[in-house]
Amino acid sequence: MAEGSGGGAAGGRFGVLHVPDFSPGMSSYLRVGTAAGDDYTWRDHTDGNRVTTTRGDKIEVIQGNYQMVVLGRQEHQSGLSAEAGNVGQNSITFRGTVKREGGRVIEETVKGDVHTTYHGDVVDEYHGSLLESRTGSESPGVDRENPDVLEKTWAKRIESYTGSAPTRVPLIKHETWAIEMVSKTNALSMSGETIVEGASRSATKAATLTSETTADAITDTTTVTGNVESTTTAAKQISTTHADSDDTTYGDTTSYHEGNSNVTVKGVETTVNLGMVNESILGMMNDCTIGATLGATVGGSLNVQIGVDVGITLGAHIDVKLAELSLKPSDIKLHLSKLRTALFRKNVAAVNLLA
Numbered sequence: 185m186a187e188g189s190g191g192g193a194a195g196g197r198f199g200v201l202h203v204p205d206f207s208p209g210m211s212s213y214l215r216v217g218t219a220a221g222d223d224y225t226w227r228d229h230t231d232g233n234r235v236t237t238t239r240g241d242k243i244e245v246i247q248g249n250y251q252m253v254v255l256g257r258q259e260h261q262s263g264l265s266a267e268a269g270n271v272g273q274n275s276i277t278f279r280g281t282v283k284r285e286g287g288r289v290i291e292e293t294v295k296g297d298v299h300t301t302y303h304g305d306v307v308d309e310y311h312g313s314l315l316e317s318r319t320g321s322e323s324p325g326v327d328r329e330n331p332d333v334l335e336k337t338w339a340k341r342i343e344s345y346t347g348s349a350p351t352r353v354p355l356i357k358h359e360t361w362a363i364e365m366v367s368k369t370n371a372l373s374m375s376g377e378t379i380v381e382g383a384s385r386s387a388t389k390a391a392t393l394t395s396e397t398t399a400d401a402i403t404d405t406t407t408v409t410g411n412v413e414s415t416t417t418a419a420k421q422i423s424t425t426h427a428d429s430d431d432t433t434y435g436d437t438t439s440y441h442e443g444n445s446n447v448t449v450k451g452v453e454t455t456v457n458l459g460m461v462n463e464s465i466l467g468m469m470n471d472c473t474i475g476a477t478l479g480a481t482v483g484g485s486l487n488v489q490i491g492v493d494v495g496i497t498l499g500a501h502i503d504v505k506l507a508e509l510s511l512k513p514s515d516i517k518l519h520l521s522k523l524r525t526a527l528f529r530k531n532v533a534a535v536n537l538l539a
Contacts, residue, residue, distance in 0.1 A: 320330035
């Protein structure tokens with residue numbers, strides 16, 4: 185059936201082709217021409233389902249803009265639009281819009297479950313004033329559930345670069361809040377380098393701290409132009425080393441100990457001093473030797489005792505002088521290189537040789 189009226193486009197001039205209704209209240213028609221108050225010259229409408237079949241190729245040429253809206257039996261729409269050579273697409277979403285502002289295409293999408301698989305090369309490139317990524321929420325709720333995040337990567341090579349020498353990142357900040365953290369690294373070889381031009385600070389706070397290292401060899405080299413300071417505060421410090429020890433220090437050494445000191449050497453102890461030895465004892469000194477004592481002095485020996493010196497020898501005492509030098513009191517200039525101030529000194533030995 186065809187309908188129309190005179191007067192051109194203002195009055196409306198069109199033809200309508202009706203098809204039988206599928207059921208009462210569901211109509212379908214094809215209208216060609218412009219109806220009154222309607223700018224479209226072609227309208228295809230159906231209240232029911234529609235299937236379009238094209239056996240061969242299909243080409244649609246649209247001179248203006250194009251927009252497809254799919255409601256999907258819900259209040260939120262999806263679809264695609266093409267405008268001024270730009271194509272925007274909304275997938276099947278809860279909510280989603282694509283619009284243009286200031287020459288840019290802006291897409292806002294709220295999706296449900298998404299499963300994406302790529303077979304081929306993928307390149308992501310971002311330019312703009314902000315790149316923000318969020319997973320979960322600090323205040324989760326019924327429709328804002330925090331997910332389990334699982335990431336697995338298998339690759340031939342992985343490289344990561346942040347900034348560069350001419351273009352540094354002004355600030356990099358990392359924060360991690362967790363109940364438990366587990367980290368495991370298994371590699372055939374590792375190398376790391378950290379260069380800090382300014383100050384570097386590291387702080388660790390823990391109830392207990394356990395560190396375990398197993399290696400065939402360890403080489404630790406530290407080069408500092410200034411001072412190296414180390415401070416340890418603990419109830420008790422225990423150090424155990426199962427190995428031969430070789431310690432070399434170039435420079436002056438100052439050691440201060442406040443408290444009792446107990447040193448036990450099971451074996452032979454050899455001390456070699458190339459130079460002068462100054463020993464000062466302010467207080468009580470107990471020197472007990474169970475066994476043989478051999479003392480050898482090659483060169484001059486000056487011993488100045490200020491105070492009471494009590495020597496007790498249980499056993500043989502042999503004093504051998506290979507040479508004897510007599511000096512006048514006026515020729516002696518005292519230099520206290522070894523000062524002993526004690527209540528008593530006890531030597532218990534089988535042999536006490538002083539040469």
